[in-house]
Amino acid sequence: MAGKQISRSKYRIILIALSILGFSLLIFLSSLSPLRNSSLSSSAHFHLPTSQTSFVGSLEQFLAKTQSSPSLPDDTVPESITDQHVKNLDDAIFHSETYRLYSDPFYPISLPLRVYVYNMPSKFTYDLLLLFQNTYRDTSNLTSNGSPVHRLIEQHSIDYWLWADLIAPQSERLLKSVVRVHRQEDADLFYIPFFTTISFFLLEKQQCKALYREALKWITDQPAWKRSGGRDHIMPVHHPWSFKTVRRSVKKAIWLLPDMDSTGNWYKPGQVYLEKDLILPYVANVDFCDAGCLSEINPKRSTLLFFRGRLKRNAGGKIRSILVAQLKGADGVIIEEGTSGDGGKEAAQKGMRRSLFCLNPAGDTPSSARLFDAIVSGCIPVIVSDELELPFEGILDYRKIALFVSSNDALKPGWLLKYLKDIQPAHIKELQQNLAKYSRHFLFSSPAQPLGPEDLVWKMMAGKVVNIKLHSRRSQRVVEGSRNVCTCECRPGNITNTGSTIS
Structure with a gap:
């Protein structure tokens, strides 16, 4: 009997200990719940970290830093581009993509996106940024409809924000959605850093047209462009007047746009559509209200x-x-x-x-x-x-x-x-x-912030990569007599509202 009483006592002690342990665990988990809710709540109320959101301020810092650091040599084009140059790159890309296909279970639907940034001659990049910096304080130029020129450039400065982030040292970057690669065969996409809006507004008309033609030749002479017809190249033409005189020659590229005007005043039929291009926001003109x-x-x-x-x-x-x-x-x-x-x-x-x-x-x-x-x-x-x-x-x-x-x-x-x-x-x-x-x-900023517009650009681009590869490869293998038109354009006449109105 004594033995049974002892065993019952032990049983009770164990039950009490387990109850106390369970109760303590419940209290602990309850204490974590506010932390989880707090975390969710704080994400709903974004507090701007220390970063530069002014285009003028960011540009000043950017130019001061880049002028004091050694620059990479410009990408050059062979004097006589041949089919062999294109084939060599095509073979290198094939080997790189084959390796990724068998080593990455999520390829090609995976992040970070790999982007090759062209090192264009400075007349297409730094010289234009310096032109803006040296003139915006002393100039009150207006467009024909009365808009201040330099303010328009700021509103459409998405080309600067994306480029500045892409070429920043990796140790200073915060985005995980995109990485810059330095070998073309490793790239998913190619970024063209030509400041089309600055050149349109701040150069004389004929000077601007001449620079556009030079940029066009430089871009389209690149072996990577010739290989895909430009389908995997990103072309920032965010102001509807920018690069207008030569757009027809780059219409297969991915355009970064403010909208898709359907009247024909800004974009010609077949130049822009949602499958190919990407809509980006204007840069806000007022201060962020946190x-x-x-x-x-x-x-x-x-x-x-x-x-x-x-x-x-x-x-x-x-x-x-x-x-x-x-x-x-x-x-x-x-x-x-x-x-x-x-x-x-x-x-x-x-x-x-x-x-x-x-x-x-x-x-x-x-x-x-x-x-x-x-x-x-x-x-x-x-x-x-x-x-x-x-x-x-x-x-x-x-x-x-x-x-x-x-x-x-x-x-x-x-x-x-x-x-x-x-x-x-x-x-x-x-x-x-x-x-x-x-x-x-x-909110564009430097450094670019996670879930900021720069980050969402690359997340949207990642969704386009498979289709870009599809159209690029299809264009490379079609033979004479093939039905070579294959598009999925989203046009106003094709849109049907099938959903009910949600108030």
């Missing part, structure tokens, strides 16, 4: 709808003047003519930070830099641009941060204001919370 800023100003937004910009535009932007006539003077609406310079920037920033909704009608092209100013200001965009294509839409869902209104509805007298006033406060709060999460995706 989580602390948003928490302070969101409860104080007293203006219902705000717009500040050019009130009269051409082409698809003609809707602006009609909307302005209908909305101007309405209660809770501020419509202002935009002005350039620091005063214009400050007025736009104040207006967006005081408003619930920011009107984003089409400009001369379907897109407008104002959309990205609104996003980084936490002002809910109201997009009235039926032909608009958006950056990174394979990754980001814009329905969660913006309102999309058809031109037909927007032009009905009184319709737009009633629509905005009927939106429930809970929906407005949800849109604002999502804007706080999404704004980081549109």
